Amino acid sequence: MFTAVSFDIVLFCAQAAAIVLEAMPFLLAGSILGACVDVWLTPERVAKYVPSSRAGSICAGLFAGVLLPTCECGVVPVVRRLLARGVPSGAAFAYLLAGPVVNPVVIASTWFAFKGDPTLLAARLGMTLVTAGCTAAVLAGIPSVVALRGTGQAAGCGCGHDHDHNHNGGCGCGCDVNDAESLPMWARIARTASREFIAMSQFLVLGALAAAAFRSFVPGSVVQSLSDNLPLAVLGMMGLAVLLSICSEADAFVAASFSAFPWPALAAFTVIGPMLDLKLLPMFWASFHPRVATVLTILPFLLVAVMALALGQFVPLGGQP
């Protein structure tokens, strides 16, 4: 029989592993997709398929998730490759933030979790689009390759190096362009994807450990006690979304269980989680220029908080709509 402490430790182990196992298919898919983008997406194709205007490219990014659904676990590798291939920053960052929510799977799960009530679904989609659009507009002026962490070279692998040079000289980026050229295309894609996966998985695992520790060792009643005060409820649920790091497919069900909270707080929970959580934060800081990562860390949080508090002024406090 477990003691309370040993049960918490077992639960911590299982939850951390569960988060990684749940995210692994999506991170693998994102890594493979990113590697395919690296091969397929030439500057000519970028010019052909991505609108050239700033507003057009942001709109394309906002709704790209409908055609290319992904969850937040797999979106960072794809966006890295898109940026490395010259896709405008506005489109790439709009997709990064909106893609995990504005897609058919998440829309359906939110609809089901809130028993077909359109209010929270509309709030979730609306707040996501506004937040992603505004953040992307702020970042749209940054050249794509500068947005990536590294030297700013137009590297197809996203490592930040010019691929004309020999990577076997000990630069540490893991690319071996000269060796890889002798391999068939599929093998090159697989090797690039495997490196992307293992590089990103370190951040996934760290985030999973932190999220599992929070769930296992902090009582949920700490958050429940904030439900009576709108600002505290909104900020508490947003903080919880960041700390729990739940997949965007499942977060609506968890939000629905906090039935005592005002619905703007629940909407804020479902909006901020797919944009900012303990898995994404280290990925942002490892993948993007520090200034970009700072904007991605702060601006969505502020925008979502302001929108949720504003919504709360127009509705009475209480449970779900």
Add this chain to the structure above:
Amino acid sequence: MSTLTQRLGGRLEAAVFLALGGWCLRLLMTGDSWLFLHPRFRVLLAGSAFVCVFFGMLLMLHPLPRPHWRGMACLVLTIALGVAGQRGLRPQGAESLERLSQADTPAAFTYDGRDYLPLNLAELYLLTESDPPPGADDRFALQGMLLPDPEGLAPGVLLRLQIVCCLADAVGVGFRVEGGKLPPPDGRWVRLLGRLRPVSEAMAEAARQSAVSSQFQGVFVAVVAPGHVFVVEEVQTISTPAMPFIGEIRMEPPFAY
């Protein structure tokens, strides 16, 4: 980094992929994937396992030039945590979930000449929110863990975890229970046969006044039905079910139980 270290590291990276893929396949083959993920993720987990094995074989033949030591360490740590969690959470006395006998759910449980409709706690919770809610004569059979009521309003709470995607998003769903036949609420698995009754005004008021929220050990979020109490007519102690979590919710009979 010496060439030898690089080569060894490259092969080790391949081995980590093979180990990760192999562990995932083992989880699927033993049925223990249920301890971590909802069954609808089985296909995705199987796909991931095969991709990892493929990556491992490819990297064994064509290793990457600079092994990613931190990434490798993190993936090995994941496997270690998963094995620890797997051993700790697996029902006692079972080598794996698959080897437990599947619960043979009849259309109804019969006791003392009365039929009880089997359904799970989440399904009953949704029924109580439907219009009209179940009547006083409707009888149900539920299974779950019998735990103390944190708010002290009833002798116990019957609770079960509902999983949407993975263990980390599990939500406890429960009903307060009462009745003379109840055993001590010590976490044992029970099948309860009985009926619903609306909570009394006094209990509803006490629940509103209670400063203690529904908090159970190992469950981050739990929802206890606020409007009804399950009145127990018969208690059967059972072993941990083959599938301890709620993974499916049906809106009409036959329920998932």
